[in-house]
Amino acid sequence: MLPIRRDLHFALPAERIKDWHEQGPFITHFFNALSLLFPQGELFFMDSVRHYRAKIIDPELKKQVQGFIGQEAMHSREHVAYNDLLQAAGLPAHTLDRRLKFILDWQKKHFPPSFNLAITIALEHYTAMLAEILLSDPSRFGDSLKGYQQMWYWHALEETEHKAVAFDVWNRVIKPGPKRYLLRTGTMLTTTVFFWLVVLDFHLRLLIADRKAGGHLKGFWRMLKFLYGPRGVFPRMFRPWLDYFRPGFHPWDHDNRARLERIDSLVEEVERSYPST
Template sequence: LAAALSAVFPDGEDFFVRSVRHYRDQITDPELKRQVAGFIGQEAMHGRQHRAFNDRLDELGYPTKRFERLTKKGLALRQRYLPPVSNLAATAALEHFTATLAELVLSNEEVRNLFGNDEVRNLFLWHALEESEHKAVAFDVYKSVGGSERMRVWTMKALRFGFVVGMAFQIVVSLLGDRKTYRRGALRRSWRKVRRSPLLSKEVWDQLRDYDRRDFHPDDRDTTELVTRWREELFGEQGTLNDKLVTAAA
């Protein structure tokens, strides 16, 4: 799971940054300008952290670098042939995906335990916290530059299908490349775990589909309390990741 998600993040985050930055000079609201600056900084940091993580996974035999290259090529083609507003619509839609997954990571201990290793869990907690903090930025930029409702909704419908298929494919390839998968009963147990995962629950799917509402806004789901709690736990006075923040800043 961690490998499949992380494989798309480095170039996905770069794509988000380019899509939003393209419209930065058209934004007149000072508060949104400030939020865009924060968004760009956080996404750039996420990309670097996940690229380093993917390098480590590649050393362990996971096909993350292969999927990283495929993601990069696919997004480069999209940016080359589709108009900037379409790429911004895709960014806003995919930010809803990451915000939905982020809320699940922050609120559900079972999901956090799926990451197993403490370092991996901490990486995804950090990412989830910041995704929750800036979940509305790309959406607000899209609306502020006149993006249409039709494009917004249909972009999400297409990406919802593509994202699920892409993630499923990556998970299957990762499983088939793991020697443990071929032990008796291992594949069946892995499949059972995937089917029972909170990530595939009806609640998550309904939350993703909520984006299709005409009056939708990312802040309709108030995650302020969740963000405040984890900001204090990770980066407060006794925060468990303060040392990581100092290292990353350096």
């Protein structure tokens, strides 16, 4: 499957950046916390894959890598604009972005490229799992503000489209054997801890900075159900997360290509509503 670079722009009403989700600020800021990870995270992904570009001989995989980098660059650009709205609304978006940049720059400088690529494929699996949750259940957004919905659906669809590219690069450039398996699975364990600690930290800091969101028991309860309830984010992710530890795992073992049938109609809707300038 060839990832396609789509140059889209979204109308995100600035006055609703703190409360665009149907279920209120607590869940809005969960998505906002995820958005804060993407500009630096996508750059890390691109650099990790780009490091091995010269070792890729297969022309089809080369095209997929080019598409992967193109899509991640567009995601980063749109989330920079999104995060600027958070900053303009008085939230510490730029401070948190700089903190993450420092951590990831240090990581790239001091750890081997194979470990950085292992982190990338672990986090790409996370983005694919989160994308599937959003795409398979329309109630996740319900009547949330349209522009924000469109942006998250676009991101989820493209993460699904290229979910195996970094993994296929990994399989081509890292020597097969027990060491490769242990590096892949061990890195998933450490990445899981780091990823969710950062998300929790960013989420709490956004809630604390948004005084209006704080102290609402109803909003807190909604957030707990959204994340931990029977149909919550974490229970839904557990089985596909565990699947990653199978020795023969591949991202397309869970073949959800049918989700991508929605992408053309979404792109047409966005281009009609918010044409590029």
